[in-house]
Amino acid sequence: MFETLQERLGAILNGLTGRGALSEQDVAAALREVRRALIEADVALDVVRSFTDRVRQKAVGAEILKSIKPGQMVVKIVHDELVEMLGAEGVTVDLNAPAPVVIMMVGLQGSGKTTTTGKIAKRLAERQKKKILMASLDTRRPAAQEQLRQLGIQTGVDTLPIIAGQSPVEIAARAVQAAKLGGHDIVILDTAGRTHIDEPLMVEMADIRKKSDPHEILLVADALTGQDAVNLARSFDERVGITGIVLTRMDGDGRGGAALSMRAVTGKPIKLIGTGEKMDALEEFYPRRIADRILGMGDIVSLVEKAAENIDAEKAAAMAKKMQSGKFDLNDLADQLRQMQKLGGMGGIMGMMPGMAKMKDQVAAAGLDDSVFKRQLAIIGSMTPAERSNPDMLKHSRKQRIAKGSGTNAADINKLLKMHRQMADMMKAMGGKGKGGGMMQKMMGGMASKMGLGGMGGLGGMGGMPDLSKLDPKQLEALQKQAEASGLGKGGMPGLGTGGLPGLPGGPRLPGLGGGLPGLPKKK
Template sequence: MAFESLTEKLQNVFKNLRSKGRLTEADVKTALREVKMALLEADVNFKVVKQFIKSVQERAVGQDVMNGLNPGQMVIKIVNEEMVNLMGSETTEIPSKQGKEITIWMMAGLQGAGKTTTAAKLAGKMKSKGKKPLLVACDVYRPAAITQLQVNGEKQGVEVFSMGDKNHPVDIAKAAVEHAKNNQQNLVIIDTAGRLHIDEDMMRELEEIKAQVDVDATILVVDAMTGQDAVNVASAFAEKVGIDGVILTKMDGDTRGGAALSIKAVSGKPIYFVGMGEKLSDLEQFYPDRMASRILGMGDVMSLIEKVEASIDEEKAREMEKKFKKAEFGFDDYLESMNQMKNMGGISSILNMLPGIGGNKLKDIEGMIDEKDLARKEAMILSMTPQERANPAILNVSRKQRIARGSGVDISEVNRLVKQFEQTKKMMKQMPGMMGGRGGKRGGFRLPF
């Protein structure tokens, strides 16, 4: 995740604070100096950092904190609360006018920010919430932009309205709204053209669309990997065209993440969603409190639970729960648990949301759990016959050799997989209590290692 380095540095600062029985004003100032440096290195806007440290310091050196039973914990609590305030305090929904037949959202942003993909992700997200979206291809300049939207729209099961690349974007937008009215679609998402940099032509086109079409929300898509520049882009768009909020993309990348902490404070506009991967399902609602918890290494258990519930079929989960409890599961179930984990974004995505795991700890655990090894296991299981998957006891030497050839691995790896599988089965038999007694989605997910 974007904040790995920042999380690690903050955790070290907090460890020092917790180790002190009493805090002096000098202790707090030293700790906040380190916090300040960590935030600046994460590419958080300088003015934002200055105000943030000032707010924390004013509260942290108060009588209640300095004379409290656990001043170190109190300072951490204050840092957490001020970080939440910085990012907007509460979750903001994208605006839509009450009682209006069709809601219209216009996507804006520079080229390369992931605007077209994000438009499709957003349409899929809204479709899952019961909306009937229509995607509109208004980027008539970038080669393949229309095709990209059509391909992604098809994957999401969302219609894409296009008039090719010879019509003016304003005419396309107007025709799309009429099309939505005639086809009972209640959400229109307009994908507009981006440029390599902010220029007058792009701004004028956005203004024309807004003048001709009753846009409910202008959503700016910015690339989190551009750090401080993302904040500058948000400020420029807010000033020149007017935006209602932001979607931050590439938050799963190896970035410093300062944009998420700066955008609201600098532009005054909220973050609606964050893109956490390349898959069309990798768009998460932005919760300032949960993001602050992740940054401070406190985990994000609520988002993890939601991810599990969205990714796992309840009936399958109950069925698997029963099999695990009775130790009657086969390799198909093993494969299913791997797929469940993949649907949730893989091991890294899950670990990122667990409390106390970040920085070096995360790297250590990821080092122990090799994603490529899981892919090899999947290949071996897929090389088995249905009978072999259901009843691993029939796996003799010749069968194992065939599986090894089919999956491109050495027979020793097949033996290791079978041994691990048997050990897991034995462990489940010996420890029925560890399986939990409630079933349901939250009880059905098992890590396949």
């Protein structure tokens, strides 16, 4: 998300930071380009005008133009105004009310309300250990109630039994009563949508609100519709009243105009964003982190959180121990590739690395995208268990069979085996010298210098990883600052974990997330 805007703003602001002094004309010219970039990203025109006016007022003052690094000061002003436009602080779903807390989901048909209802229920059940009841109030769309029931089975969340012939208002009343009797903490009402806003829809939403008295009314809007999503939010807020917004399909929105306009236009916060079809593809919306990503500053905190959620700590520790003993077969290589896919693939990981935007472009230009990982996993998956454990037995006839089974060719298999041998040799050298984490840090530092990235950031190595589930947002923000202080904001790339990610065929080796969760930089 925000790829287009990140590229445009990055080029504009890099032009400012590269100069020793700035005139008012320089700032004005840059802001014209910023204005054009925001409009092309489908940000609402009045929001663009207000944003550039505020930046201009702060950026043309004597203190900025005469400062030691005026270009960096302008970048900071743009960053701070982006944060302000997005909402200053992240706002999560409010559950501070007597049980059962009623959450009402509203939006147009096709925006993803039902799937989002399931995602939110799963998230609250797993992370906050809440007992949840989901209820479908959609009596218009065929099988809508059955769809929610199936999502309930999939996520292990209770759903209200379906009774034919009841109106949406009657179902809402029954759901709240059932939640009280069943001892549920939260009841989520999945309301019906229409293809467009009409009077019957608004009347129905108002009646449901009056009957169920929801604590939260979340509007689900499709980010890909851009300004239509913003107008939708305004209309629903005026007629029904919303407390927050969930933007779906953010993973497919390279512009981000809806996200940048929503709060400024409606005054309502974006609370969650959908980033994929899977039931765990839902993220909290943190304005400061989003602003960091847009300006190419990375998002270490989100990457660390994602690592904590997706990497099995026990499995990672076992992998690290195995690597230090010098053992590394193709099963281990496949595990490393799968871990990287869980963290968003190469593009997702590099997009969260401070100063990595340019490297991301270089990797893409070299054709080293996530399809490489899929091809490598297909090759390994076409091997027998014995071949994965002992790659030396792969001779010509076996390679021909594997190539047919994986839809690849002998050259692809040879590249994979060469990459594995290099990694196995590295692990063997490390294990033989018995240096453990220190040796790995040196290896990673060497890799980074070969890539032209400078020294590795302080997140790598064998340092202890905090239990992120026990950290509050302020502590996580402190982690971000600590990462920046250790040199990550200057183009250093962190080595996240004790095992290295595989080097790609024909390209540089990248430091890895496998074999261990990221450790905090140790104080000297």
